[in-house]
Amino acid sequence: MSDPTDPTTDLLADVLTDLAAENAELDGLLAPLHEAHWQLPTPAPGWTIAHQVAHLAWTDDWTLRSVRDPAGFHPAAAELLVGADEFDGIVDAGATAGAQLPPAELLDRWRTGCAAVRAELAAAPPGAKLPWFGPPMKAASMATARLMETWAHAEDVAEALGVTREPTARLRHIAHLGVRTMGFAFAAHGLPVPAGPVRVELTGPDGEEWSWGAAEATDRITGPVLDFCLLVTQRRHPDDLALKVTGPVAVAWLPIAQVFAGPPGAGRAPRG
Structure with a gap:
């Protein structure tokens, strides 16, 4: 790939x-x-x-x-x-x-x-x-x-x-798009687009390590690529995902992440 x-x-x-x-x-x-x-x-x-x-x-x-x-x-x-x-x-x-x-x-x-x-x-x-x-x-x-x-x-x-699909390396494309649309997500919610970088480090289905953003960034999101893709496509509530988030920009991004065009999505309710 x-x-x-x-x-x-x-x-x-x-x-x-x-x-x-x-x-x-x-x-x-x-x-x-x-x-x-x-x-x-x-x-x-x-x-x-x-x-x-x-x-x-x-x-x-x-x-x-x-x-x-x-x-x-x-x-x-x-x-x-x-x-x-x-x-x-x-x-x-x-x-x-x-x-x-x-x-x-x-x-x-x-x-x-x-x-x-x-x-x-x-x-x-x-x-x-x-x-x-x-x-x-x-x-x-x-x-x-x-x-x-x-x-x-x-x-x-x-x-x-009732089918569970296996994640594939194709998720890297979605994760890349998800990272690139961070500014769009803030703008779609009427919020200032952050100037500082966010480091995103994800683990692929076969243990691959994929990363975006400056290595020295203090704002970070880490975790499985599947969970990040479920986040940015708004298929899961952030509370239901195994993503570790640090820094104010990353924390603010998590609940509004949106990879698709159009107005802000409502997202999904937490499963509890």
């Missing part, structure tokens, strides 16, 4: 390979399901497995629009938002509409869309920044965002099915 912090690696190809693996892992959960399983509730309030897959398909559609028609993306997004009270309402509406499809049709739509996303991102102009609902992203970052969302929503699907 390539190092996402090393600019000499073919990062886009590496991320797309791992995105394909994440797509395949979720497909492995979905393919055997009977129609009734698609209506199982997931940890996201009001969302069934069908909603989770429909959301991924909806986001893939917008990703394809970004790559294929970058000039038309923001006008189309503005039209989408006309009359909407908040962005989350648009997201919920897209998931609800897609969830009404017959499961076989929804599964085919998602499969077709994620395959098209991988192909289009692979052919995207090098260095081009693609528009999005948040800051614009290069193709490698867009692919990482799709990997992150696929993994996070697959976690919800797995939980609905």
Whole structure:
């Protein structure tokens, strides 16, 4: 696996390979399901497995629009938002509409869309920044965002099915994105973006040690990479994670960490 912090690696190809693996892992959960399983509730309030897959398909559609028609993306997004009270309402509406499809049709739509996303991102102009609902992203970052969302929503699907997934080295991409979006998380909550560094040291699934930030930083987060990814995707409450946090900036970051675009997420309640 390539190092996402090393600019000499073919990062886009590496991320797309791992995105394909994440797509395949979720497909492995979905393919055997009977129609009734698609209506199982997931940890996201009001969302069934069908909603989770429909959301991924909806986001893939917008990703394809970004790559294929970058000039038309923001006008189309503005039209989408006309009359909407908040962005989350648009997201919920897209998931609800897609969830009404017959499961076989929804599964085919998602499969077709994620395959098209991988192909289009692979052919995207090098260095081009693609528009999005948040800051614009290069193709490698867009692919990482799709990997992150696929993994996070697959976690919800797995939980609905009572399945525990094994963490993989692909989590490094999500952790890297989580570190890079620290400033965004503070800004999304209307808080000043910290000037000082935070050192993040994580242990991978096979005992690898991964780190970001200045080694001398006094603000630090350490622990398993799985727990950090569950934190930044807001799939677990900080109290339920084995993360060690020191320093005021790191302590302030923990409850607001958010790797996804859009307004601040509500997160998950502690499991107790």
